Amino acid sequence: MAQDKAPRRILVVGPSWVGDMVMAQSLFKTLKAGTPCEIDVLAPGWSLAILERMPEVRRGIVMPLGHGEFGLAKRRALGKELAAEGYQQAIVLPGSLKSALVPFFAGIPRRTGFRGEMRYGLLNDIRPLDKAALPMTVQRFVALGRVAGAPLPEPFPRPKLVPDAANQERLRAELGLAAERPAVAFMPGAEYGPAKQWPLAHFAALAEDLAQRGFQVWVLGSAKDREFGDIIAADMEDAVINLCGRTQLGDAVDLLAMAQAAVTNDSGLMHVAAALDRPLVAIYGSSTPDHTPPLAERVAIRYLRLECSPCFERTCPLGHTRCLHEITPASVMAALTQLGVVAQPMVARAR
Helix, strand or coil, X not given: CCCCCCCEEEEEECCCCHHHHHHHHHHHHHXXXXXXXXXXXXXXXXXXXXXXXXXXXXXXXXXXXXXXXXXXXXXXXXXXXXXXXCCCEEEECCCCCHHHHHHHHCCCCEEEEECCCCCECCXXXXXXXXXXXXXXXXXXXXXXXXXXXXXXXXXXXXXXXXXXXXXXHHHXXXXXXXXXXXXXXXXXXXXXXXXXXXXXXXXXXXHHHHHHCCCEEEECCCHHHHHHXXXXXXXXXXXXXXXXXXXXXXXXXXXXXXXXXXXXXCCHHHHHHHHCCCCEEEECCCCCCCCCCCCCCCEEEECCCXXXXXXXXXXXXXXXXXXXXXXXXXXXXXXXXHCCCCCCCCCCCCC
């Protein structure tokens, strides 16, 4: 009786942003739905906590270089080391020349990616990128997991992170999070810049309204966002818990999985919340949901589509940031009501 063929071994060179790494799970799911395969992901060290919560990924391999660092000798050494793994294919998600070097040095026979910075030779399954046909980042990732020219799966698989239950219990105990009071997570940061950040005064007004309705608010983010959390939590210490800088990325995943809902700028944590299927209000300013929408069902998007949007600038070139200021706390509360997170207001009946 013939033995089953061994699964293909695939190395994916992952992206450098949290949201893109979450969206890459759609590629991993696409690959798993095809022929049997084992997927390893070469990625920044911070991303391991995300990859550990993706059942499709066998292991994450840390790229020993910082973002933007070329490091030719280190890339060659890592490639030679990975040559022993016997990968049949590499899929390179970033568009840079340097991102294609490790698979080349590893001698991986099939090296797939979009045409980018003069990568001819480094990639031998090189694809033109039709941005009009593939407007969304996730579509571009999934396309690289298909034979060139093949249509995308319909529907394509959405990211679905698996939280760590044991870590959730630890976080509740160590952070003093009340289990009996439902929580709404706020993510007020945006790594790209202030033109993607809903005003903190709006976040604070929404937090006060939620507290009056019996919710607690968890503010999530990095240490750089701690000041934002302090502003939102001012005078509401019992109802608003500022967790910015007190958790690691994996902790944020597990906390979001425990929240009743999330309110967020267009950020990496927005995509995390979507991949956990949390009811989500996503607020867009300088960017657009047409390119990087949250990939989930229970989503309400607040985007005004002003004549100056999207500008994709870090700071508002017109100086007013109307695209964010004119999205009111009442509008976001209405979205939470629409999603079933907040109860509909009682309407008094005439006698």
